[in-house]
Amino acid sequence: MxxxxxxxxxxxxxxxxxxxxxxxxxxxxxxxxxxxxxxxxxxxxxxxxxxxxxxxxxxxxxxxxxxxxxxxxxxxxxxxxxxxxxxxxxxxxCPNVRKAQSAARDLSESGFWVVIFGDPVHPEVKGMLGWAGYRGTATLDSRSITDLDELPSRLGLLSQTTRNPTQYVDFVDSIASSSLSRIDELRIINTLCNITKRRQADALEMARKVSLMIVVGGRHSANTRCLADMCLSAGTETHHVETAAEIEAAWLKGQTAIGVTTGTSIPDSVIDEVMLKLDELNRAGQE
Ligand code: SF4
CATH class of the missing domain: 3.40.50.11270 (Rossmann fold)
Structure with missing residues (x-):
């Protein structure tokens, strides 16, 4: 395999x-x-x-x-x-996070109410909101903005750096289509990290080819969770693990091909251990 x-x-x-x-x-x-x-x-x-x-x-x-x-x-x-x-x-x-913080500050200082597409409890998002002078909000659900009875006249949208680009576009679309008639100005900034975007696109392509995806990364790592969600969205069996020790032999039964991707804060030594364990389990399954 x-x-x-x-x-x-x-x-x-x-x-x-x-x-x-x-x-x-x-x-x-x-x-x-x-x-x-x-x-x-x-x-x-x-x-x-x-x-x-x-x-x-x-x-x-x-x-x-x-x-x-x-x-x-x-x-x-x-x-x-x-x-x-x-x-x-x-x-x-990270310089990419710094860029997102500056965008939040600039929007806020220019009179925009800042809407961050991101997890409100994630430290990066909390920091960005601080750079916006707390004149805004963070959410992953566009309805929390579009359902408001009154909207600020100028809205500035940006994203947590590690979010899924397709979901950010959907978020922006939803806000634009339901709020443009009620506000004067909508400004959209692309604050997504290119490295994360590339990894997500690769993971999706790989998930469409294999029958099992192993996504390696910290449980609290936003970019790893996004990778795992993306693989699942392709309909592929996906397991998010932090270490090789979590991989179970049963996951490999009946699979045709396995893809491995990782978050951005995982050391090479852990990746090597994961590849070794998969190889060992694969060989054991063929005996
Ligand atoms: S994934 Fe890495 S490069 Fe991208 S924003 Fe986070 S720390 Fe920076």
């Missing part, structure tokens, strides 16, 4: 950059604290924990002198709070 790995797997440039900065910061200061996990992958967080990076949930839990901002960014209020306490702030925000 063919077991195929997607062309592009493992860390994206934003995650590589964040981890390089974190490693350099630990090298310079010893122990540091990250505001939330530096990336959404437990194995990576554990490895950096051993090197000296401790993840805390809130700015007021930072006890040391060095605060590291994760790749998905934070709101300007958080940056101000940390700076006002005299902490050394090391910012690993």
């Amino acid at each position: 063919d077991i195929e790995k997607a062309t592009e797997v493992g860390f994206c440039f934003g995650v590589k950059r964040a981890l390089r900065i974190l490693e350099e910061t630990i090298g310079e200061y010893g122990e540091v604290e990250t505001l939330g996990p530096v990336v959404h992958n437990q194995q990576v967080v554990d490895r950096f924990g051993q090197l000296g990076a401790k993840a805390v949930e809130k700015p007021n839990q930072i006890k040391g002198n060095v605060a590291v901002i994760p790749s998905h960014g934070v709101s300007p209020n958080v940056l101000e709070e940390l700076a006002s306490r005299g902490l050394k702030v090391v910012d690993t925000t």
